Amino acid sequence: VAEGLPLPTGPLRNSTFAERFPAMLRAPGAGAAQRWVDHVQAFSTRHVAGQALALEQAAAADPDYVPQDLLGAACRAGLFSAPFPAWLGGGGVPFAALLAGHEILATDCVGVANLFGVSGLAIGCVMATFDPRALERIASLVCAGERRGEPVFLSTCVTEPGAGSDAEDADEFEHAQLRTLAQPVAGGWRLSGTKIFISNGSLAALHVVAAFTDPRHRPEDFRLFLVPADAPGVRIVRNEHKLGQKICPAGVVEFEDVFVPTASLCRGGEPAEFAWNGLANVLGLTRAGVGAFAAGVAEGAWLSALELGSRVTWRGRPLYEWQWARVELAELARLAQVARSVWQDALAAVLTGGLLAPVDRLPDPPLVGRLLRPAPMAALRRRVLGSDAAYTLFRRIAAQQTAAGRESACGYGDVAKVSASDIAVEVCSRAIALCGKEALRREAGLEKRLRDARLLQIYEGTNQVNMLDYVKRRLLRQVAAA
């Protein structure tokens, strides 16, 4: 590309599904995936793209701000029920399409993507227990709320004041400063403790709470509970003043002597089994999801640089008439594409050997879905999925997963999360460098993308903790295999 060539001017268009996700075109269910991605793109263009800065400003002024209009639109668009299969009353959107949708939203605002996506962490945790009763409970709560036009969020309460990334790693449980305890009482449990950095904690109708039944907090003491936000003793202490992703609140949630009935305990086989295998399954899936967020941020950052840079001059000429600037912009787009490939690889590993591999073997969704999806079938669905037979069936399905598949998927998740989040931060930083002082201005949106991106290197385990996990999941297993 020679120096001095003018860049075409005009508004930026959205990439097509085929341009952005060619690998998904030939995958099973490509039509449904494309419909969902196009649907999310239309939602994002209408409700997020032009409002991202205003939403952030409102949340910065008031950490308890709730974007009611956006949430109402999300209900109408079916964003809340999308992850649940049709037989649970949900949208039955394929997981690859779900993550692609997260990437689309993150391209416009990763805070919004997290706002709608982070319930997926709670859903993943419950899915990983393979407890049909718990799964039915969260699905019916979310889907019924959405039908009424009331957004229902789920939060995942794991991290504590003294325990962050180590609270997600069964190897580290005994050393971690974990304090949340569940003590058995008649008819259930008494839960006490404080959880911090809980995404959507202040918005959630239901908390999925990790707690230990013994202060030694060994893996076998680990349990997951479903705790309604309005249960006596549950309190939102505050929302944090975060550096970015402000529209998705992160709060401190306190549980003071909260009674949790026995039926609200997620049954995941042997408790230690869930601590070791279930968490690995969850992290494989959710870290791929963070990769999708990150790819979206990177995509949005290079597009911002394209848009902003077209108004910037250097040495008296439009920036992109310079060869070096064009190639730098191309580098940013290249990195975004690399990030996308990485999360798609991770998702493939989750689908073939990770959490979603046994889920794919669940009863045929179209037929059962048509039967069980209608709202009047809720009572029947609850009865069937709450039965011992359903639980036994789900345990059998869970048992079909291999350790190698699980470990591999988790390792791919580590790589997706670390690589894509590092790329997201790099692309934002280089985009700012490319556009210079214009990119520092809040109104340009690039500095927001950088602040937002920085959190991706921290949540779901810091990138350093992810790499330590990768040592276990990949490096050490390779030696054992030899």
Place this chain on the structure above:
Amino acid sequence: VNAAAPDWTLAEALVAAVQAWQRRHADDCARFEANPGHRDTAARIAESLAAVGLLDIAATTPGPDGQAMLAASLHAMAAQAAGLAALVLARNLAVALAAEFGRELPAGWTALPLYDDPDDWPRIAGDTTVWRGIAGLPVADHALLPLSIDDDFRLVLAPVDAAAHVPTLGLAACPLADLTDTAGAVRRGTVLAQGAAAEQAVRRLWQRAEAGAAAIRSGILDAAAAAAVAHAAVRRQGGRIIAEHTLIQRMLGDIERERVLAAAVWRRLCCAAPPADAVAEAERGAARLPAVVSNCLQIFGGSGYTEDVRLARDWRDATQAALLLGHPMHRTLARGPEGSISHA
């Protein structure tokens, strides 16, 4: 007196005065950081800093001694208030430019295009001109603008009206605003210098100001690194404080190496003729700074991501400070095919 190497005792004395000033005016500094468009607070800060002798060092102590006094003061100040340090840098660079041509500036803050690379100084052709992102403009009564009118370089001192603060990523206490000159006030402003020789002199002083910018970056990094080390000494993970983990030790070691290099380079830039390797190291350090401070934040994990912890501000400030006096990428290009700064 002003030999090749500066007399650091003068700098040390001023640093002590600046630190005492910061202790006395901590409330004003915090207020200004939170509301950087507040002209009364800004005026109060300017008046008290002028009394310490920090706003016109280039005029009172020219040469390497003055460079060292300014840079050392900015370094000390940046550890607490990097934005204010940048505003002081803008004022002192403006004073130095005026002094180069035997002129003095009015008291108070001076607005200056502190983020512009010399290759980006505006070229005026029409009647209406907008200067975007002028540092200090919301709190200044006058601006010093290097520009070209009909390809003829001029250094213009122009009166300016209060302009609305444009929020940016960091360095909040060095507020930016856009200057819209519809009435031709800049064209009618006082021309302090004109012509090609004047442009070369201004470019040279712009480059010399790198000592101050590097000192600000070093001050930010010093503070961030100290916070990271302190946190690593108390935060526990895996049954031990994290400072005992070799992965964290490696991160802290990397941070310390960069901190030492950053601390050395601004001192070397204060010499009468800074060595080329120091200039190159400063450029490299500026480009690396955001990533290094980002590593300091990473030591904190999630708590580093809240504005309650200083690391979040340090990281924002560091990212913006990398662009002071023009971005390193542009300065790399300014080296040109000869591999040296083309306008040195």
